[in-house]
Amino acid sequence: MFDTADQTSGDVLLQPLLDERSRQTFAKHLRQFVFSSARGAAHRAYEQRVAPALAAASPADARDRNKVRAALLEQPEYQFFSDLHRISQEQIWSSTADTVEREASRLLQEFSQIDKAEGSLQLHPELEIPRYLRAMDTHCMPGSYHTEWTDGDLANGALYDRGGFLYAPGGGPRSDGAGRASLAFLQAKRPDFKPRRILDLGCGTGSPMLPFAEAFPAAELHGVDVGAPLLRFGHLRAEKLGVPMHLRQADAAATGYPDGHFDLITSHIMFHETSAAAVPKILAESFRLLAAGGALVVLDLPNAAFIPDVFQQIVFDGDAHYNNEHFWMRMHDLDWGQQLQLAGFAKEAIEIGFAPMQIYAPPSSANPQADWKSGRFGLFALLATKPGEPA
Amino acid sequence: MTGVTIPRLARGPREVYGSGGEEVNKLLAAVTALTAEVAVLRQRVRTLEGLNAAAGVIAGDAVDQHEPSIAEREEQSHWNEGLMKRVFYRYVGSPPPEPR
Numbered sequence: 001m002f003d004t005a006d007q008t009s010g011d012v013l014l015q016p017l018l019d020e021r022s023r024q025t026f027a028k029h030l031r032q033f034v035f036s037s038a039r040g041a042a043h044r045a046y047e048q049r050v051a052p053a054l055a056a057a058s059p060a061d062a063r064d065r066n067k068v069r070a071a072l073l074e075q076p077e078y079q080f081f082s083d084l085h086r087i088s089q090e091q092i093w094s095s096t097a098d099t100v101e102r103e104a105s106r107l108l109q110e111f112s113q114i115d116k117a118e119g120s121l122q123l124h125p126e127l128e129i130p131r132y133l134r135a136m137d138t139h140c141m142p143g144s145y146h147t148e149w150t151d152g153d154l155a156n157g158a159l160y161d162r163g164g165f166l167y168a169p170g171g172g173p174r175s176d177g178a179g180r181a182s183l184a185f186l187q188a189k190r191p192d193f194k195p196r197r198i199l200d201l202g203c204g205t206g207s208p209m210l211p212f213a214e215a216f217p218a219a220e221l222h223g224v225d226v227g228a229p230l231l232r233f234g235h236l237r238a239e240k241l242g243v244p245m246h247l248r249q250a251d252a253a254a255t256g257y258p259d260g261h262f263d264l265i266t267s268h269i270m271f272h273e274t275s276a277a278a279v280p281k282i283l284a285e286s287f288r289l290l291a292a293g294g295a296l297v298v299l300d301l302p303n304a305a306f307i308p309d310v311f312q313q314i315v316f317d318g319d320a321h322y323n324n325e326h327f328w329m330r331m332h333d334l335d336w337g338q339q340l341q342l343a344g345f346a347k348e349a350i351e352i353g354f355a356p357m358q359i360y361a362p363p364s365s366a367n368p369q370a371d372w373k374s375g376r377f378g379l380f381a382l383l384a385t386k387p388g389e390p391a
Numbered sequence: 392m393t394g395v396t397i398p399r400l401a402r403g404p405r406e407v408y409g410s411g412g413e414e415v416n417k418l419l420a421a422v423t424a425l426t427a428e429v430a431v432l433r434q435r436v437r438t439l440e441g442l443n444a445a446a447g448v449i450a451g452d453a454v455d456q457h458e459p460s461i462a463e464r465e466e467q468s469h470w471n472e473g474l475m476k477r478v479f480y481r482y483v484g485s486p487p488p489e490p491r
Binding site: 018019022023025026027030073076079080082083084086087088090091093094095097100101104105135136137140141142143147149150153155156159321322324 | 394395396397398399400401402403404405406408409416419420423424426427428430431434435438477480487488
């Protein structure tokens with residue numbers, strides 16, 4: 001059975017009408033079909049035809065990701081899998097856009113009525129959007145993170161929040177599964193760590209920060225992102241949830257905060273949407289922003305080096321080809337240890353590993369209470385600590 | 392009027408898969424969108440049936456015997472136009488906007 005999770009009025013600001021919700025549910029299920037049945041058919045083509053043929057010709061070719069992919073592209077099952085992958089992604093956004101367009105003016109009105117905010121929102125319209133985000137619509141979301149369709153727009157924040165949930169319902173109705181995973185990773189490594197000021201890089205609508213607000217209620221929560229519509233939407237939601245967040249429109253490579261301002265910096269599934277040139281700049285900025293003894297926690301997609309199966313590597317790379325995530329593949333080959341050392345972190349202060357995914361289990365007939373479970377798959381995670389004793 | 396219009400196609404490369412080329416890819420997209428509409432309709436019908444049965448509102452062959460009014464035909468006409476735009480979005484959708 002496909003996933004039954006959905007967002008309800010307590011979790012989100014968008015209220016889809018029944019047909020919109022059904023269309024969105026179909027898009028969510030289509031993605032699950034793609035990664036179960038369609039992927040299974042492509043995998044059988046790989047095992048039964050592609051792998052034996054390549055191995056017979058050259059054992060080295062059978063292990064080469066690019067050669068295997070070239071051979072897979074000739075297989076109808078892989079063509080169907082790949083094309084449907086792209087279509088499912090398009091339909092997640094198009095079905096959600098119907099609701100966003102209908103609700104856009106209500107969201108604008110609610111935003112204008114925020115009274116006595118506990119958090120804050122600092123926008124910088126003059127900010128230059130990084131080229132890696134301008135060049136194409138990341139993960140096929142029309143307008144990407146930064147486009148404003150009208151003045152003071154929240155639309156793409158709403159689009160991202162709803163579409164992101166449909167893409168990964170296991171992340172929970174508030175899309176905070178990635179935040180839960182990085183928090184669990186941090187707490188396992190440093191159980192006594194109590195950050196006072198936290199910064200989330202590429203915070204989007206602030207979803208990954210929600211578990212940190214709960215775990216560290218005394219901490220000040222900050223987030224930066226380049227997308228103004230996401231930040232406006234995040235600000236509105238944070239105020240409605242009563243979680244104070246200080247959101248700033250800034251490039252993660254140049255945030256504008258003072259040196260040593262934070263004792264915890266996090267990023268969730270952000271780096272794979274940047275570029276090879278941006279990674280060292282963002283890491284150097286993180287090192288600058290950390291106080292002595294402060295920690296950087298990065299959570300991102302699995303590194304190809306940790307995925308032994310060639311077919312699985314190609315499936316993971318699929319988003320680079322079918323989902324406008326052009327840096328996905330190259331980030332897989334990044335030497336994180338080296339990059340962190342170049343940014344200033346000492347080799348012995350870097351821990352690279354896995355953070356088990358935290359998967360939302362929706363209420364069911366058998367178990368009416370929603371729950372969270374540790375998944376089988378781990379996300380790539382690293383913890384890097386700045387030298388020195390905390391003040 | 393909301394003032395917000397979101398394009399239904401993204402900017403960026405879109406690979407062509409298979410020997411059938413771009414036209415076959417478009418057709419698969421149309422079939423998939425059409426399948427979505429079948430799912431949407433079924434859910435709506437099921438919802439109505441459930442709500443009506445619970446409220447004891449309609450009985451027997453009332454739906455089969457119904458003759459649509461002018462207003463209902465207008466609504467149907469409008470809805471079908473929207474349906475076709477959704478199903479054939481790869482043929483008739485606006486091109487994505489230029490980068491800002």
